[in-house]
Amino acid sequence: MEDHANLAARWLAGAGSIVALTGAGVSAESGIPTFRGEGGLWRTYRAEDLATPSAFARDPILVWEWYRYRQGICAAAAPNAAHAALARIEERAPGFTLITQNVDGLHRRAGSRNLVEVHGDIFRARCTVCGANRELTGAEEETIPACPGGHTMRPDIVWFGETLPENAIAKAHRASASADLFLVIGTSAIVYPAASFPLIAKDRGARLVEVNPEETPLTPLADLSFRGKAAEILPLLVDRAFSRPVEDS
Numbered sequence: 001m002e003d004h005a006n007l008a009a010r011w012l013a014g015a016g017s018i019v020a021l022t023g024a025g026v027s028a029e030s031g032i033p034t035f036r037g038e039g040g041l042w043r044t045y046r047a048e049d050l051a052t053p054s055a056f057a058r059d060p061i062l063v064w065e066w067y068r069y070r071q072g073i074c075a076a077a078a079p080n081a082a083h084a085a086l087a088r089i090e091e092r093a094p095g096f097t098l099i100t101q102n103v104d105g106l107h108r109r110a111g112s113r114n115l116v117e118v119h120g121d122i123f124r125a126r127c128t129v130c131g132a133n134r135e136l137t138g139a140e141e142e143t144i145p146a147c148p149g150g151h152t153m154r155p156d157i158v159w160f161g162e163t164l165p166e167n168a169i170a171k172a173h174r175a176s177a178s179a180d181l182f183l184v185i186g187t188s189a190i191v192y193p194a195a196s197f198p199l200i201a202k203d204r205g206a207r208l209v210e211v212n213p214e215e216t217p218l219t220p221l222a223d224l225s226f227r228g229k230a231a232e233i234l235p236l237l238v239d240r241a242f243s244r245p246v247e248d249s
């Protein structure tokens with residue numbers, strides 16, 4: 001672990017273009033449940049009932065109630081040491097791109113700015129008719145928000161079977177294709193197309209570093225795998241990379 005940490009720190013300090021892909025595990029230590037695994041949302045709720053266009057068409061009140069409940073959890077949560085470490089990488093490595101599957105807003109609250117949110121934002125609603133998009137403050141009275149034209153709005157989230165925002169995909173693809181170091185943090189790496197970004201980077205010769213307490217389908221491809229919590233491992237790597245002079249890799 002010690003040697004691996006030093007090596008990863010050297011790669012971080014020396015890389016010209018760093019990209020990270022994060023998933024629900026990065027927010028686990030902020031108290032936000034993951035989707036799969038122990039305590040995961042999909043262990044209690046069926047995705048088909050809550051996170052698909054047909055679920056919303058069938059019962060928009062149920063879907064909104066579930067998202068309001070989760071907004072409450074996200075609003076009460078605070079960014080953890082992993083979010084802070086990623087924001088610090090951006091300060092030190094200006095070309096850094098952070099691709100997140102998370103909709104909780106914690107990366108932004110931690111200070112990350114070059115951020116690509118590929119699955120949407122739980123604090124926004126989008127009109128199902130005109131596409132109008134607005135922030136939800138939590139103070140709204142109505143269960144189902146409406147746009148100024150009176151049409152039903154939905155959570156601005158990418159559900160199963162839906163395409164991801166075109167701009168986000170293009171930016172994530174571009175960054176992945178030109179990365180020379182790609183960090184995969186706290187994701188089961190089974191949901192596509194997000195899980196393809198590290199594969200694109202690896203294909204183009206990038207080094208792949210994974211941080212996750214569990215193995216994932218990407219583990220066999222990783223140049224280094226850290227089996228641990230993001231909020232413990234990432235600050236360690238970032239401290240080593242940027243707090244002291246680094247020898248050549």
Ligand code: BJW
Nearest residue numbers: 023024025034035036101160161162186187188191192230
């Ligand atoms: C820690 C930790 C700690 C714990 N520290 N780590 C190719 C093949 C087969 C199917 C498909 C395919 N391409 C597309 C599909 C269909 C589908 C898909 O991928 N399905 C797979 C499940 C098989 N993809 C889609 O439908 C996507 N759209 C699409 O592809 O459009 C084109 C198209 C249309 C029609 C047909 C075909 C193609 C859209 C995907 C949208 C995903 N949406 C969700 C829900 C959002 C709703 C919401 O938030 O309410 O996004 S699903 C859910 O999974 C959420 C997450 O962003 C996403 C990824 O999950 P994540 O983040 O990896 O979380 P977990 O829980 O899975 O993992 C947590 C990890 O953290 C674990 O590994 C832990 O070990 C770890 N961990 N504690 C570090 N402390």
